[in-house]
Amino acid sequence: MQQSSFTTSAPSRSAADAPLLDRLRGLIVSGVVPPGDLLGETALAEEFEVSRTPIREALKQLEREGLVEIRPRVGTFVRKPSQREIYELFQLKESLEGLAAGLLAQRGDVPELRSLIRNVESEHDVVRAGDRAAYSTLVHDFHHTLIAGADNQKLSEHYELLMNQLAYHRIVTQTLALPGRLDASLGEHQQIVLAIQSKDPITAELATRRHVAQTRENAALAAFREDGASPSN
Amino acid sequence: MQQSSFTTSAPSRSAADAPLLDRLRGLIVSGVVPPGDLLGETALAEEFEVSRTPIREALKQLEREGLVEIRPRVGTFVRKPSQREIYELFQLKESLEGLAAGLLAQRGDVPELRSLIRNVESEHDVVRAGDRAAYSTLVHDFHHTLIAGADNQKLSEHYELLMNQLAYHRIVTQTLALPGRLDASLGEHQQIVLAIQSKDPITAELATRRHVAQTRENAALAAFREDGASPSN
DNA sequence: CTTACATTCGTTGCATGCAAGAAAACATCA
DNA sequence: TGATGTTTTCTTGCATGCAACGAATGTAAG
Known part of the structure; x- marks a missing residue:
């Protein structure tokens, strides 16, 4: 205090x-x-x-x-969001990103899609190099580009509100530090982009939601490790 | 002015x-x-x-x-939201209500579900009586109860933000005035509740999203009628 | 009649003053 | 020592004053 x-x-x-x-x-x-x-x-x-x-x-x-x-x-x-709030925010995140992926998949060949493709290629490189910090940045860009690609201003606004509340949590819990998570995350990103490229909104949405759900679960794990001591909050 | x-x-x-x-x-x-x-x-x-x-x-x-x-x-x-904004807000609405329906379907027998069932019964009555105003109120309650049933505070907050922006639009365009819309809407509500009762999150989500999409399309039609004169805005 | 300019009017943007309340520090007493 | 009441301090909540800016109005020139 x-x-x-x-x-x-x-x-x-x-x-x-x-x-x-x-x-x-x-x-x-x-x-x-x-x-x-x-x-x-x-x-x-x-x-x-x-x-x-x-x-x-x-x-x-x-x-x-x-x-x-x-x-x-x-x-x-x-303010420090409670575990409950974080869980709720992740549920929302899953829904909003799923929506964005679906919308983007319907939009054809737009700059954001090309940006995503390049992004995933970069991710591939840094994962091979084992640079976790760099990958973390790219992940951030990936999700933001995905949202931007939906071409829905209101969606972007709500998403940003949501991510601001998760910001501190993201800083503290290093979910990517879990073993094997880097490769898994990359694979999920690749699936998402593939579905979007295939103009398959349903698959794109589902893949995205699965990915976010994975992130949520890992975040819960990482938080449990970190938090260990402090009760609830 | x-x-x-x-x-x-x-x-x-x-x-x-x-x-x-x-x-x-x-x-x-x-x-x-x-x-x-x-x-x-x-x-x-x-x-x-x-x-x-x-x-x-x-x-x-x-x-x-x-x-x-x-x-x-x-x-x-x-402020008066543009047509574009209204479209964007409806897209969000669709996603959020779909999320809520899916979550509620996973929650078992909770008060909100019973409330929804009673609500639809009332809707059935007022539709038979042809009371459009009463149905409009019940529709409002239905959607709010659905959101509340998700047991996600953050979702509720975002949803309210969204609906406030649509409030004036909702007042002006009486989407339920379109022929046959009353019965169709009731049927969609029944499908949603049925899926939730069956503890089928996927069907519940899809049915809800279809329903909101229907509303969106009808709103666009109604708005087109209303707005006729004023250019874009 | 139209245009350019000056002036007035209306509205917000921000700084500041003062009071009310909460918390902490302190003194007092058992 | 421990508990209790009191004072002091620190914080915000709100009211108000004044300057700055935009718009509208009025005026004069072409």
Whole structure:
């Protein structure tokens, strides 16, 4: 419950005029400010060199996004999703990505599909090289491209909301560290792309949902390892 | 682009301490304040007898929910979703309700299932009586119960966000007015409930998705009738 | 009549002040 | 020591003031 100062080095002159909300959200989803920490209006106001008013507005938005908890007259704290919430979010993720894959499979030859193909090729390379960190990045890109390929703005918005809530969890639990998971994940990605290329929406959707379900199960395993000590939360 | 006063009768003493955000949202989703209207901070502050600050915070939230558009230094206006957005929202709706039906079918005999069964029975009665208004209400309950039955809080939240954006559209286009739609809709509901009772998640999901897709197509038809004049938007 | 320009008006954006409440620190007493 | 009441401190919640910007209006020139 401490108050970390999160000043990396300079007086915060990185993304100068980036919307305040995005900068604050970035602090949370990047893990710079970990769950439990207090986000004091006054402190943030000084940090970002604005008054408390715009800070307040941003914090309220973050509350509605599920990233912080505002305890009235007490303070705003970075929130850590419960295991239950994470499970629920993964269920949603499965459904939304399945939808996206199906839609993309119906769209013919679009840039996003080509992007996916290239992405999987890169994944193949880094898996052979055993570079887990690089693969992690590519996985992130893969799923984002898949969503973008659905050509549905509302879907993208809901997906991002969802992934922001899972961000910290993703940072902490290294699901790809489980033995054999790298190769399995790659294979699943290949199946998904193949189905999309074949313009087979049903197979594409099913393959995607299976893949996400796999990820969910592995995440639960990894979380169990990590969390071991702390009860529920 | 006028500024409606939306004072029904008394000086607004209905839901006194209901959270400001909900009251404001209610004005929009209920259609009391139609799209295009200005929501002036000063006017709202007087109407709700608070200062501009909490009004501002609420309006910003509504913007993120897609219900209003804030034009900086100009004003906040009630937003009317484009046809494209409505289409996208229906795609999401289809996916989410399908997910809910599948999850509910896996849950065994829960209160929500019994509620659905009773609901469909009532629907059967009002359809025989030809009471379209009553059926419309029951349809609303049906879909909400279905979502609730999934026992997934996050799903419910996303679903509500989505439906709020469709609320005004739902008011305007009476999709059930199309000939034969009442009976067809009832039949689809019956199929859904039957699949859930049979603990068949796959059939339940598919039946639900078909049903929502039907609704979407009919909504498009109804909207085409209505909208006739105004170009795109 | 049309166009360009200046001015006024309306609206938000943000800073700040003050009060209310919660939590912590402290003192007091048994 | 332990428990209890009190004070102090820290935080937000809301009201308000003022500046800045956009739109609309009025005015004059061509």
